[in-house]
Amino acid sequence: MASLLQPPGLSQLxxxxxxxxxxxxxxxxxxxxxxxxxxxxxxxxxIAWLLVWGIQHATNWISERVPRRYRLLTKQSLPFLKGLILxxxxxxxxxxxxxxxxxxxxxxxxxxxxALGFAFKDYVTSVIAGTVALFEAPYRVGDRxxxxxxxxxxxxxGLRGIRLQTFDDNTVTIPHSKTWTEAISNANSxxxxxxxxxxxxxxxxxxxxxxxxxxYEAAYSSRYTQLKLPVTVVVEEKPWGTHFRLKAYPMDxxxxxxxxxxLIRRAKQAFAQEKLPYPHLPVQDQLSQTPHV
Amino acid sequence: xxxxxGDSATAHTLTGHQSVQWEKPRQLSMASIQVRSAYNRLISWxxxxxxxxxxxxxxxxxxxxxxxxxxxxxSLGCPTDYVDAIRQALTEAVERWQRHPDAANSLVVLGxxxxxxxxxxxxxxxxxxxxxxxxxxxxxxSRRPNREYGIAQPIQAALVKRSAAxxxxxxxxxxxxxxxxxxxxxxxxxxxxxxxxxxxxSIEWLRDAVGxxxxxxxxxxCNTWAWAFLDRVCSIGAYxxxxxxxxxxxxxxxxxxxxPLLVPTADDAAAPVIPDSYWSNLAGVGIxxxxxxxxxxxxxxxxxxxLPDEQQEQPDLRPPTVxxxxxxxxxxxxxxxxAAEHYLLQSLLLHGGMSRPQLVDSLGEAVGVxxxxxxQLRRAGIIQQERDWLSIAPAHYPxxxxxLSQNTFLVGDD
Numbered sequence: 001m002a003s004l005l006q007p008p009g010l011s012q013l014x015x016x017x018x019x020x021x022x023x024x025x026x027x028x029x030x031x032x033x034x035x036x037x038x039x040x041x042x043x044x045x046x047i048a049w050l051l052v053w054g055i056q057h058a059t060n061w062i063s064e065r066v067p068r069r070y071r072l073l074t075k076q077s078l079p080f081l082k083g084l085i086l087x088x089x090x091x092x093x094x095x096x097x098x099x100x101x102x103x104x105x106x107x108x109x110x111x112x113x114x115a116l117g118f119a120f121k122d123y124v125t126s127v128i129a130g131t132v133a134l135f136e137a138p139y140r141v142g143d144r145x146x147x148x149x150x151x152x153x154x155x156x157x158g159l160r161g162i163r164l165q166t167f168d169d170n171t172v173t174i175p176h177s178k179t180w181t182e183a184i185s186n187a188n189s190x191x192x193x194x195x196x197x198x199x200x201x202x203x204x205x206x207x208x209x210x211x212x213x214x215x216y217e218a219a220y221s222s223r224y225t226q227l228k229l230p231v232t233v234v235v236e237e238k239p240w241g242t243h244f245r246l247k248a249y250p251m252d253x254x255x256x257x258x259x260x261x262x263l264i265r266r267a268k269q270a271f272a273q274e275k276l277p278y279p280h281l282p283v284q285d286q287l288s289q290t291p292h293v
Numbered sequence: 294x295x296x297x298x299g300d301s302a303t304a305h306t307l308t309g310h311q312s313v314q315w316e317k318p319r320q321l322s323m324a325s326i327q328v329r330s331a332y333n334r335l336i337s338w339x340x341x342x343x344x345x346x347x348x349x350x351x352x353x354x355x356x357x358x359x360x361x362x363x364x365x366x367x368s369l370g371c372p373t374d375y376v377d378a379i380r381q382a383l384t385e386a387v388e389r390w391q392r393h394p395d396a397a398n399s400l401v402v403l404g405x406x407x408x409x410x411x412x413x414x415x416x417x418x419x420x421x422x423x424x425x426x427x428x429x430x431x432x433x434x435s436r437r438p439n440r441e442y443g444i445a446q447p448i449q450a451a452l453v454k455r456s457a458a459x460x461x462x463x464x465x466x467x468x469x470x471x472x473x474x475x476x477x478x479x480x481x482x483x484x485x486x487x488x489x490x491x492x493x494x495s496i497e498w499l500r501d502a503v504g505x506x507x508x509x510x511x512x513x514x515c516n517t518w519a520w521a522f523l524d525r526v527c528s529i530g531a532y533x534x535x536x537x538x539x540x541x542x543x544x545x546x547x548x549x550x551x552x553p554l555l556v557p558t559a560d561d562a563a564a565p566v567i568p569d570s571y572w573s574n575l576a577g578v579g580i581x582x583x584x585x586x587x588x589x590x591x592x593x594x595x596x597x598x599x600l601p602d603e604q605q606e607q608p609d610l611r612p613p614t615v616x617x618x619x620x621x622x623x624x625x626x627x628x629x630x631x632a633a634e635h636y637l638l639q640s641l642l643l644h645g646g647m648s649r650p651q652l653v654d655s656l657g658e659a660v661g662v663x664x665x666x667x668x669q670l671r672r673a674g675i676i677q678q679e680r681d682w683l684s685i686a687p688a689h690y691p692x693x694x695x696x697l698s699q700n701t702f703l704v705g706d707d
Contacts, residue, residue: 065629067696067699069699069700069701070699214490216526217490218490220525221488221489223488223640223657223658227522228701228703251702252632267490270491
């Protein structure tokens, strides 16, 4: 009964860790650590590095040249290909140097668990999170995501983290481990189009029909608009005015800043011609009513 | 496929000046045409330019000859298949409208953006046994209607003018069906709007006006891209019925249509005719008459020995009678196009051609930027300019359509 109350696995770990420290066991664990094998390992690593480099560049090159419809599809294959290469080369190296008997495997994993637990905990957490994220796909290469305070396009999917390209052309590296703790907002989820919401504000007395017509025409007349997807306008009343939110999709999510600018420019030209009243903030009214001293 | 194809077999005279000599083609089956079509589609996915291998034996025509051939093709008219299809549909629709009070009072004819629907409509009304007494053309399409008023103002003015004159005569007619004898023709609806704010309000007016004016029958022509766009922005498709498309041209139709340009010479009268594969090949790559004509012109070649000296090559000199050779017609390759150029080309296809200021208005882009793109596209031969009018070169249309479609643009259903 006493042995059943012990934490499971502890007794199992104790043995292999002790064995890993035993010189005789180490000789059987490490298999043929020779100059020839070392050379083969270096060649394998070099080939893997070249393959990863080549695939990364080829994928980027192809994705920027194929029609827009296939761009994300091409880019999304990159993490899988990189993972495949890394897995293959790791398996090769382990097979080259380690004698993987059942006992040695236990010893090795036990040793690694202890070492990684203390030294590389965060790194391993990110690697595992990245592997999980590969299947759960909260973000993919080419998606426009918001993680924390950062919004941008996922341009790279690495072993430890992703890289976001923001509107300000900054590159932000975010570890995969954020997927455990942070909310991730994905604007397009693997699609080429991402909805863009543009806000407009008017006085309570504005002619709603005129504003709605201009906003719909602004969206449909913009060259960036994906005409195959719907355009909608949502109206909300605020204490200080009426809030119109124009929701439409650009053909390419990358065009989001240019698209929003184009919509605002077109709409404001028409608003000016119609002389539509903009809202007055209460503080402005108070200031205008204050008598000059 | 533009390579020299073997021994010459026959000779024809082109408009009395040059003779067209057929170079015997490889035996082309329908399967090989389909394979080539699939290959072309695959290539068009990538916008990289692939240079056509130079033809060693045959050369392109000198500019003076090309100009003369273009002038000859202008007198060709439009294919009879187009005229027959429109006449038949129009006669049936008008007669139905004149017999049934609730029948539709419109017919829409769709064509590709590089097709000149005005000239097709013009050909339809020549020698037509019209079931209506009056055919009205309220708008002159020599230039695009005013942006602010669009097509609403001239149509309203023409209908008011006509009503005043016809009101006295119609007062005596008791049956509403007896008043149905006026046909209003709008051959280029795509010229009646501009993609900008307030740019298609006159189309919305027309859409409502057609439904309310049961005493008029409306024949409307529009390119497929503009129709798809207008259907998205103002649901125009729900208001018009029936809608027909220009029929695809068969090999026989193309041969019959282009035959006036291919007159056999006396010494070659007994020579075999041009093989059907040429025409079937032309029909396979060209979806409309404008494309087929452009490809036919591009397939004309001349042997180096028959080329005139440089001194003789002047526009005012009539070229000597030399045999011209027909090579297999192929679609020209597209160069690599940027996203900005895609937007510009889509705008031109949507409106079926326009001037530079209108293009700038439509794109909402800086004048200088638009001008530089136009310059590059004209140099690549994709855009053609006649006076201040910009349009797409017909031979480039099929691949351009495919490329824009692959880049998720809303394209017309040709």
